[in-house]
Amino acid sequence: MMIRSPFRSFGLVFGQFACLGAIAFSGPLLPSSPLLLGLLAAGLGLSLWALLTMRLHRLSVLPDPLPRVELVSTGPYRLIRHPMYASLLIVTLAWVLNVPTLWRWALWLALLVVLVTKLSYEEQMLVATIPGYRAYQQRSWRLVPFLW
Template structure:
């Protein structure tokens, strides 16, 4: 259990580190229309996911809450990790708006750490919810029709 918490917190800390570096190394809110649309789409998806998940069920670390409920409505009807998708979309928009090699590197590291985090989280979800395998078989992880 102790190792599980260490893994969970390490993944979250790295996630916030990479997002923070992206945010503090250039403008946060894109000024160019195309990137602003992508940014706000990501923010909207994230808000929709949190509202669908409900605050009491929401958990920033990838551990399953003992009283947690499996959510398969809203954006979760199509993708299993819409909050990760939202984060990737909004940070990609920040980079597209004000590109730098540092920001791109941080985004790629963020993408990698989120892949590790979602694989780790899914192992826990498969073990906790008997209906998760069927749900996983009919949905994509991050983006509908892609991955």
């Protein structure tokens, strides 16, 4: 049985936004390279696709399942269970690669650790809440299609 912890949930969200903010405000938001601009656009496109598929009324920054949570397994969720987290990592990777300092790489790695911890915690609660979630886990990737 998974014990929900508001301190853990809010701590993970705080860590996520602290890393995001530090990366965003430590360099330009628009990369100078067309390749990195394409990477940024891909991350933003994945985020928009996930939002349109999920619908805003199902969105929460907290890893805790909302009341009357429903399994979404269409759109990008057909392949990966956490496209919003993937999009954050893609967008911030474009920013870090644009100005690749040791500090920004450390922040990106910290963001990766926070998001993997957050999605693992979230999945434990979703398995306990949604009857078909375990089967969904078996047919989809966590974060990166065909890798993990």
